[in-house]
Amino acid sequence: SLVHEWSGISSLETILTRQFKIQKVIIVPGNNDVEPSVKTLMGTEAANELERLANGKKTVAVTGGSTVSAIAESLTPSNKFSQLQFIAARGGIGEEMQLQANTIASVFASKTGGTYRTLYLPEYLSENAYSTMMQEPIVREMIDLYEQTDIVIHGIGSAEEMAVRRNSSPEDLQALQSFGAVGEAFGYYFDETGNAVHRIRTVGIQLEQVHKCPSILAVAGGTSKAKAILSYIKNPAEQTILITDLGAAEEMIQLL
Numbered sequence: 001s002l003v004h005e006w007s008g009i010s011s012l013e014t015i016l017t018r019q020f021k022i023q024k025v026i027i028v029p030g031n032n033d034v035e036p037s038v039k040t041l042m043g044t045e046a047a048n049e050l051e052r053l054a055n056g057k058k059t060v061a062v063t064g065g066s067t068v069s070a071i072a073e074s075l076t077p078s079n080k081f082s083q084l085q086f087i088a089a090r091g092g093i094g095e096e097m098q099l100q101a102n103t104i105a106s107v108f109a110s111k112t113g114g115t116y117r118t119l120y121l122p123e124y125l126s127e128n129a130y131s132t133m134m135q136e137p138i139v140r141e142m143i144d145l146y147e148q149t150d151i152v153i154h155g156i157g158s159a160e161e162m163a164v165r166r167n168s169s170p171e172d173l174q175a176l177q178s179f180g181a182v183g184e185a186f187g188y189y190f191d192e193t194g195n196a197v198h199r200i201r202t203v204g205i206q207l208e209q210v211h212k213c214p215s216i217l218a219v220a221g222g223t224s225k226a227k228a229i230l231s232y233i234k235n236p237a238e239q240t241i242l243i244t245d246l247g248a249a250e251e252m253i254q255l256l
């Protein structure tokens with residue numbers, strides 16, 4: 001079995017990279033579920049990757065969440081970063097302020113010396129409000145930026161946890177269950193076959209836009225997220241770089 005094939009983290013990275021058919025898997029030691037300091041390790045790896053990818057003027061879309069937020073600790077001003085423009089991957093304000101994409105974009109900009117653009121919209125828009133918003137010039141500008149995004153940095157959450165954290169209605173929770181939603185990233189919910197089964201109706205980067213982005217950094221760890229990561233990575237963009245921890249990686253190997 002796959003379990004006997006690997007020894008050590010680097011072979012595990014190779015196995016998962018091949019299995020997922022993505023650009024790279026980076027695994028940090030530990031398990032985020034039990035050692036929250038593991039987020040800092042993943043954040044350092046993500047910051048290194050960002051530095052490697054950053055040259056010239058680039059638009060970087062970031063999502064919310066505690067994992068992406070932890071990258072900030074490892075960001076320092078650098079010439080390479082100064083031309084980056086950080087934008088919130090979604091306008092939603094459903095989460096705690098510190099964990100919102102808008103906040104994270106502004107923190108990344110102040111840490112690196114780059115610039116940022118925000119978009120503040122309710123997490124859930126009615127159909128009418130959504131189509132009205134889509135005509136607003138400020139929203140159109142953001143959508144143009146999503147179209148030209150060079151790098152996406154995003155977390156992955158377990159569908160149920162994210163739905164609860166975002167105060168989804170009991171009806172929405174039930175709908176997600178009936179769709180078989182397992183994982184969530186940038187407002188999309190994925191089932192275990194990797195299909196996007198639901199999208200939160202707010203202004204944000206589209207799955208197709210993420211897929212055509214030259215670089216994608218997906219950052220998520222902890223044994224409890226293994227299923228969610230697998231659901232997202234099932235239909236991957238091949239340029240994806242997954243930064244995870246040993247807890248999630250070992251669990252994913254078991255589940256494959």
Ligand code: G3H
Pocket residue numbers: 063064065066067068155156157162184185186187
């Ligand atoms: O989309 C997924 C979530 O943003 C992940 O949040 O990093 O706090 O677990 P987390």
